[in-house]
Amino acid sequence: MVIAVNEAAEQYLFDFEKEQPEIVAESRDELKLKLGGFAGPLDLLLFLIKQEKANIFDIPIAKITDEYLKYIRLMKSLDIAVAADFLVMAATLIEIKSKMLLPREPAQEAEEEFEDPREELIQQLVEYEKFRAAAEMLYEKSTIEQAIFTRGRIETDDNNSEINATVFDLLNVFQKVLLRFKEQVKLEIEREEISLAEMIDRVKSRLRSSGEVLLTDFFSELRSRRELVTAFIAVLEIVRTEKVSLKQNRTFGEIILRSV
Amino acid sequence: MTENVQENNEAELTEGQSNTAKSPAEIMAAAEAIIFVSDEPVTTKILSEVLGESREMVEAALEMLKNEYASRESGLQLREIAGGWQIATRAELHETVRKFLKRSPSAKLSIAALETLAVIAYKQPVTIPEILEIRGVQSASAIRTLLEKRLIVTKGHRETVGRPMQYGTSKEFLIQFGLRDLSDLPSIEDFQDLVSANLENQ
Amino acid sequence: MTENVQENNEAELTEGQSNTAKSPAEIMAAAEAIIFVSDEPVTTKILSEVLGESREMVEAALEMLKNEYASRESGLQLREIAGGWQIATRAELHETVRKFLKRSPSAKLSIAALETLAVIAYKQPVTIPEILEIRGVQSASAIRTLLEKRLIVTKGHRETVGRPMQYGTSKEFLIQFGLRDLSDLPSIEDFQDLVSANLENQ
Numbered sequence: 001m002v003i004a005v006n007e008a009a010e011q012y013l014f015d016f017e018k019e020q021p022e023i024v025a026e027s028r029d030e031l032k033l034k035l036g037g038f039a040g041p042l043d044l045l046l047f048l049i050k051q052e053k054a055n056i057f058d059i060p061i062a063k064i065t066d067e068y069l070k071y072i073r074l075m076k077s078l079d080i081a082v083a084a085d086f087l088v089m090a091a092t093l094i095e096i097k098s099k100m101l102l103p104r105e106p107a108q109e110a111e112e113e114f115e116d117p118r119e120e121l122i123q124q125l126v127e128y129e130k131f132r133a134a135a136e137m138l139y140e141k142s143t144i145e146q147a148i149f150t151r152g153r154i155e156t157d158d159n160n161s162e163i164n165a166t167v168f169d170l171l172n173v174f175q176k177v178l179l180r181f182k183e184q185v186k187l188e189i190e191r192e193e194i195s196l197a198e199m200i201d202r203v204k205s206r207l208r209s210s211g212e213v214l215l216t217d218f219f220s221e222l223r224s225r226r227e228l229v230t231a232f233i234a235v236l237e238i239v240r241t242e243k244v245s246l247k248q249n250r251t252f253g254e255i256i257l258r259s260v
Numbered sequence: 261m262t263e264n265v266q267e268n269n270e271a272e273l274t275e276g277q278s279n280t281a282k283s284p285a286e287i288m289a290a291a292e293a294i295i296f297v298s299d300e301p302v303t304t305k306i307l308s309e310v311l312g313e314s315r316e317m318v319e320a321a322l323e324m325l326k327n328e329y330a331s332r333e334s335g336l337q338l339r340e341i342a343g344g345w346q347i348a349t350r351a352e353l354h355e356t357v358r359k360f361l362k363r364s365p366s367a368k369l370s371i372a373a374l375e376t377l378a379v380i381a382y383k384q385p386v387t388i389p390e391i392l393e394i395r396g397v398q399s400a401s402a403i404r405t406l407l408e409k410r411l412i413v414t415k416g417h418r419e420t421v422g423r424p425m426q427y428g429t430s431k432e433f434l435i436q437f438g439l440r441d442l443s444d445l446p447s448i449e450d451f452q453d454l455v456s457a458n459l460e461n462q
Numbered sequence: 463m464t465e466n467v468q469e470n471n472e473a474e475l476t477e478g479q480s481n482t483a484k485s486p487a488e489i490m491a492a493a494e495a496i497i498f499v500s501d502e503p504v505t506t507k508i509l510s511e512v513l514g515e516s517r518e519m520v521e522a523a524l525e526m527l528k529n530e531y532a533s534r535e536s537g538l539q540l541r542e543i544a545g546g547w548q549i550a551t552r553a554e555l556h557e558t559v560r561k562f563l564k565r566s567p568s569a570k571l572s573i574a575a576l577e578t579l580a581v582i583a584y585k586q587p588v589t590i591p592e593i594l595e596i597r598g599v600q601s602a603s604a605i606r607t608l609l610e611k612r613l614i615v616t617k618g619h620r621e622t623v624g625r626p627m628q629y630g631t632s633k634e635f636l637i638q639f640g641l642r643d644l645s646d647l648p649s650i651e652d653f654q655d656l657v658s659a660n661l662e663n664q
Binding site: 040084124127128132133138142146147166167 | 498499501548549550551553554559567568570573577579580581583584596597598609612615639640641650653654
């Protein structure tokens with residue numbers, strides 16, 4: 001998606017042809033608006049420094065701060081939510097700028113190592129740019145890798161339900177189970193208990209559709225002790241009144257309810 | 261007889277064809293790659309369409325490829341099955357292959373087993389009725405799988421009515437999931453920041 | 463294609479030895495079949511166990527097999543990735559394969575996610591505050607994306623105040639970025655040189 005650049009915005013120094021404004025949404029929940037796809041304040045800062053053809057070890061702080069603030073204002077004028085980290089950087093820049101403007105005290109000047117107010121920011125930028133370059137390297141590697149394909153499915157492949165689980169999956173799954181559990185409890189409270197007549201109908205319709213009912217399966221679907229008792233009575237009632245039989249192939253084997 | 265739209269297509273097509281005049285070796289390589297990535301046997305018709313080569317050319321290439329597989333005593337074979345071509349292991353190697361497949365990595369779990377494992381990991385020591393209550397589904401076969409894969413162990417009986425067996429995770433579980441000990445298991449609080457970041461942006 | 467006749471004869475000869483030690487050609491064929499059926503890269507350790515051959519024998523066979531794939535202009539390649547061996551298509555054939563699969567390249571990671579991944583890859587095990595310090599921006603949702611894509615995993619708690627969770631890259635990361643192992647990554651200092659060279663030129 002491209003944001004229309006209004007006339008007011010054109011006065012700014014940005015080369016909008018080159019830096020296409022766009023909304024980069026990594027995921028629905030991250031919908032973070034970024035102009036020109038800046039990954040953060042350091043990214044933007046590096047861009048401005050390069051645009052000014054300035055030396056990173058001798059940043060023209062007043063100029064860069066102005067550019068940076070213009071950019072933030074532009075984002076706001078375009079109704080783009082400015083992430084807090086961009087504002088923190090703006091404050092840092094203003095602070096450095098004001099420190100640079102302060103006249104140096106003679107005593108300070110005499111000190112062997114005058115501490116440049118920009119020093120920390122420079123270190124941060126240099127460190128950041130290394131990882132920025134590493135990110136580009138990863139991008140290239142993944143692009144190459146996407147040109148390589150592994151084999152299609154073959155018979156011996158496991159069912160696709162099998163997953164190679166990580167600890168993160170474990171926690172995610174646990175949270176899902178807990179959520180389901182809570183909803184189920186809520187449902188049970190809301191739902192009225194099933195009557196004997198309804199239970200008899202349920203067993204009968206199951207018998208009609210499949211000819212037989214595996215009792216352990218049927219009982220395991222039930223959600224409360226009372227339902228279980230109701231189901232048990234229902235089965236006895238059906239055996240008494242309908243043409244059905246209860247079968248068990250061996251002692252402790254499956255009990256099957258079957259139409260005769 | 262050509263309409264405007266078709267003219268366009270034709271122009272593109274012929275351009276494409278002139279670019280893709282392939283040598284037999286190239287057709288063989290491309291066909292091999294396609295058959296390899298396919299989930300199902302690939303017909304010569306499809307190969308001919310994708311490669312933009314005649315059926316005859318494709319068939320000749322496949323015959324050569326098949327002979328190549330056979331002559332270099334490969335572990336694989338190219339074979340015609342169900343009207344299509346497929347790459348498969350050679351029948352003589354089935355025993356070796358079966359031996360390999362038997363030892364599948366134990367971190368691979370079905371959803372049911374993973375759910376059960378998650379409940380046991382976070383609620384241990386826990387009994388089967390408790391797992392049933394949380395999951396809302398019978399977990400007997402999942403527990404059996406987890407015991408077989410040695411991801412869980414029994415942790416003695418609970419001293420309540422019926423003295424149900426308690427379960428917990430094993431040392432193997434720690435190894436499989438790359439944990440030093442159970443305190444390494446991430447808690448919901450650990451991901452709170454990640455979750456709240458999501459909520460803020462929604 | 464006829465170059466293989468000699469090999470053929472050799473293989474036949476050694477096949478006569480039946481149950482005793484396998485010939486290099488037999489090890490090559492068996493390894494090829496196993497690597498083919500496996501749904502993830504196979505380590506030489508596993509191959510050596512399944513085949514009952516020494517690691518050295520297996521490694522030598524794999525090298526030969528790799529060269530064989532390269533020398534006949536196959537559509538496939540045998541390669542080392544994520545600490546194991548895998549058969550995959552050759553990169554040059556990606557257009558043809560994609561045309562057949564009717565699949566466009568999968569969604570790329572955002573710059574934010576790639577940056578975060580780079581920091582985690584080079585600084586692991588690393589905590590969220592440390593990532594923030596380097597990137598200068600909150601990385602919560604990028605981390606979530608990377609966790610969901612299984613490119614990173616949790617690496618236990620750091621034993622400092624607040625016991626923050628540590629993160630590191632996964633095997634899936636190696637696979638998706640085509641790396642044999644983490645040492646396959648260029649050194650971060652190389653980027654330093656690159657960056658300072660660029661900056662000083664300006």
